[in-house]
Structures are given as C-alpha cells and as structure tokens.
Amino acid sequence: MIEVNRLTKRYGDKLAVDHLTFTVRPGMVTGFLGPNGAGKSTTMRMMLDLDRPTAGSVTIDGRPYRQLREPLRSIGALLEAKSVHPGRTAYNHLLWLAQSNRIPRARVDEVLRLVGLQDVARRRSGGFSLGMGQRLGIAAALLGDPEILMFDEPVNGLDPEGILWIRTLMQSLARDGRTVFVSSHLMSEMALTAEHLIVIGQGRLLADLPMNEFIDRNSRSYVRLRSPQPEALLDALAAAGITAVASEREEGVWEVPDGDAAKIGELAAARGVVLHELSPQRASLEEAFMQMTANAVEYHAGTEI
Template identity: 65%
Template sequence: MIEAEGLTKRYGERLAVDSLTFTIRPGQVTGFLGPNGAGKSTTMRMILGLDTPSAGVVTIDGKPFTAMDNPMREVGALLDAKAIHGGRSAYQHLWCLAQLGGIPKRRVDEVLELVGLTGVARKRSKGFSLGMGQRLGIASALLGDPKVLMFDEPVNGLDPEGILWIRNLMKSLAAQGRTVFVSSHLMSEMENTADHLLVIGRGRLIADCPVHEFIRKNSELAVRVRTAEPTRLAELVTAEGGRVTTDGDGTLLVTGMGTDRIGDLAFDHQVRLHELAALRASLEEAFMEMTRDSVEFQAAVPAGAVAPEVAR
C-alpha cells in the first residue's frame, strides 16, 4: 500500500505538486492520469525517494522508501526504460541488479523468460528497440518479486501483442494481492487495465475513484436513434426536454433523455425506430472533460481542420 499525506513539491516559485493526499491499495491496478506538466512524474519520484518533498509525507507499507532494508524486494519501478548501460547485455544488466539486491541468479533467467527476452539476453542493450528496452525495464522492476510495482508509461514502444501482454501482466500482479500503480497517457489502455484512478491537474488531486465512476460522473449519456422520421422525432424529443443533434443521414444523437423514454415517446406517437442504442462514453472523453481547465499547453485547431466530436 502507498499512502501520501499533504505531499507537496516546489521548484523555486513553481508549485509542481500541491498537497496530494491519497491511498493506493493492493489487489487492484490504480491508474495515474493527468495532462503534461500535471506533476505525475514528480509524484512518482517522491514516492521512490528520488525527489524530497517540500512538505508532506509518503510511505510504502508504512515506511518511507529510503528506510527500507532491501527496497528491490519490496518495490519494483519502471520510470525510465532508457536508464540502462548500452554496453551491457540484458542478462548482465539484470545480474548486476540482482547482486546489489541479494537476489539469486536463477531469478534473472525467470524474469527474462517472463518478459520474452530470453532469445536476446546476451545481446548488448544499445541495439534494442524501444519496445525491447521497455521489456527489459519491466524485467528490472520484477526482479525482486516485490509486493509494490510502479510503472511510468509501460506500454511505450510496445507492439499490440506487447501491449496485451503488459495489460494482462498488471492485472495478474494485482490479482496476486500486489499494489500496482501505473501512469499512462493512453486512455484506451487505462480503460482496459485500471480498476481505480487517481487524476491530477496542475499538481492537485481532482479525482480518486473507480474507473466506471469517473466515466459516469464526467460524461453525459447519449443515445443514437435511427428512424425514417428524424425531423418529427427530433421535435418530440426537444419538446420533452431532450437535446438533439443529427449527422445528416437520419441518425439522431440525443442527450438528456434515456433509451426507455425515447422508445416510449416514439411508440406513443407511432414513429418507427430502426435503431435505439445507448452510447457509452469512453475514459478519454471523460478525462478531457474533467481536465479541460487543467491543461498547461493547449493547441488550436488548424484552419480548415474539423474538430473531433467530444461525445458520441
């Protein structure tokens, strides 16, 4: 378990992390989300004792990371997959870490097999692709068989098979009762992987809840309706307080009214429906809505470009 109380970090006049208080519990994958510059990396570095908090405390299973007798056996972390000596092979890199942590040599072979690098274990890591470097970083995090695991952008550079692999790995680690904390900008992947979310913006905590609750609270239910009488149905829905947009081919997008009410309304007025479907908002849509005022750098839509729909 990771617990933070009033965690704060200042760099001169800049407040990077502002009084964060949270608990990351074992047995689930906790996703860590926020726009660029929100303070995610700084927070993770403070958890690992790489940066000293300006105020507040953060502990892992009740004690600071720097107070652990054998940190590799208690916490595994991937913050920068490129932090590897390019002249060493994958095996040499892991064996050096194992010796530092008092970890048996057989464990090196175990994690190399687990991450799929057995075939290139003796090759110098400077020739590794980005995805292979990520796998080696994950192997390093798993080396001590720790109870707490932290990953910063773990799927960066991985192909679809690798992404599915790390997703299943994180879920299996959490199912074993471990604490799994993962930061990522890939919303679709977080939606498929995380059970719980911490969301920060401009250094402040703005959400701490299960994924499904975050989506529900920060997006509006929409209903797609196809009918031969779109104009008539749109008038009926609007009169009942619903909001309607159309894509021009007879398909209506209704907000502010559920499928049951729309179906009853169409039946009562003898409007034939060809499709009536509730559209589930994505984590990406909910995240964009929640963090709209917390984005540090906002780009304008280029002239002539079509802005994407926010909700469908």
C-alpha cells in the same frame, strides 16, 4: 499499499506538486492521469526517493522508501526504460540488481523468460529497440517479486502483442492482490486496464474515483435515435414528457440526454414507430479526462499553421 500525504515539491518559484494526498490500494490497477506538466513524474520520483519532497511524505507499506533494506523485494518500478548502461547485457543488468537486493540468480532467467527476452539475454542493451528496452525495464520491476509495482508509460514502443501482454500482466498482478500503479497518456489503453483513477492537474488532486464513476461524473450520456418516421417519434416522446434534440454532428439523428433506452424502445413499440437505431451512448475516458482537466492544462497548442 502506497500512501501519499500532503506531498509537496517546489522548484524555486515553481510549485510542481501541491499538497497531494491519496492512497494506492492493493487488488486493483490504479491509473495515474494528468496533462503534461501536471506533476505525475515528479510524484512518482518522490515515491521512490529519487526526489526529496519539499513537504509531506510517501510510505510504502507503512515505511518511507529509504528505510527499505531490500527495496526491489517491496516495490518494483519502471520509470525510464533506457536508464541502463548501454554496454551491459540484459542478463548482467538484471544480475547486478538481483545481487544488490539478495535476489537469487535463478530469478534473472525467470523474468527474462517472462518478458520474452531470453533469446537476447547476452546482447548489450545499447542495441535494443525501444520496445525491447521497455521489456527489460519491466523485467527489472518484476525482479524482486514485489507486492507493489509502478509503471510509467509501460506500453511505449511495444507492438500490439506486447501491449496486450503488459495489460494482461498488470491485471493478473492486481488479481493476485498486489498494488499496481500505472501512469499513461494513452487513454484508450488506460480505459481497458485500470479500475480506479487518480487524476492530477497543476500539481493538485482533481479526482480519486473508480473508473466508471469518473466517466459518469465528467461526461454526458444520451440515447441516440434514428427513425424513418421522425415526426411520429418526436410526437411520441413529447407526449411522454421526453425531450429529444437534433444531433449537431449527423443529419436525421436525434439525441435524448440522460435517456432510458429501454423506456424509449417500449414507447416507440407501443406507438408503432419504427426505429432504425436505438443506442445508449456514454463518453469515453478521453472525453471525460478532457472535460475534467480543461482548466488545468499548462501547455496549449495552436491549431493554425
């Protein structure tokens, strides 16, 4: 478990992290979201004692990171995949990490096989592609078989097979009862991976919710309708006190905000109204995230060229 208590970081006049408090619990994948400049990377660095907080604290299973005698056995992290000496082989990079934390040498071969780098273990990491570097970083995070894992943008540079592999790995680790904390800008991937979300903006906590609840709170749901008998459909809905509005995006499509698809279908059937489409619509994580963080975006790009 990771516990963050009133964590604050100031760089001169810049307040990068503003009294953050949240808990990352075991047994689930927790996503960490926020716009660029929100303070995610700074927060993760403070968790690992790479940056000292101005105020507040972080504990790893009840202890600050600096008090962990063999930290790789407690928490594994991928923050910067290319933070490897380019002249060192993948095997030797993992070996010195293992020896520094009294991890058996045999574990190096295990994690190299796990991430698919066993055939390039004796190659220097300076020649690795971005995807290979990511796999090496993930191997380092897994090296101590820790109960807590942190990943920052873990799918960078991975091909579709690699993305599916890391997603499945993170979910498997969580099912084993481990604490898995992952930050990513890829909303579609986060929606498939995480069960719980922590969202920050301008250094402040915006949300700490289960994935489904976050989407429901920050988006609208509606029932989408198409019929060759639009007048009869609208009359039937109006008679039942249901309001339908014409779609702004497609002609001939009607939307019932917060509608009950089953009730509408039964109503149409009772009135003999033919439906060509009856589909409940729910916003994506990306839409909900954009709605939540609209006022917390630090950098706004223009649209004119």
